[in-house]
Amino acid sequence: MSALAMDMEQSLAKVLAEHERGMLARAVVVAELLDDDGDRSLSVLTSPGMPEWDALGLCRYGALSIEGPAAAFFTEDGE
Known part of the structure; x- marks a missing residue:
């Protein structure tokens, strides 16, 4: 376990x-x-010991929770 991941989890x-x-x-x-x-970079931190497939599932669910309302905003027909 990385110290960074442990510190992140405790702080959160x-x-x-x-x-x-x-x-x-x-x-x-x-x-x-x-x-x-x-210069910009992207960092992804997970709880210590989290399997990659669990992290991917949480990320995908989070993305869908943002995409849905955003798509609805752009597809409203003004009614």
């Missing part, structure tokens, strides 16, 4: 608990990072 669990969102079971965090030169 603490924030969610402080906002009374429940107990964190697992997490996938997708973050855009900027380096000192302003």
Whole structure:
């Protein structure tokens, strides 16, 4: 387990608990990072020990939850 993944999970669990969102079971965090030169990169962090197929499933479900409302916005016929 990477120290970064463990720190991320502990921090996220603490924030969610402080906002009374429940107990964190697992997490996938997708973050855009900027380096000192302003170059962008994408970082994907998962809960320690999470199998890739579980991480993919959580990411896909999250993407669908964004895509649905976005698609509905662009396909409304104005009524």
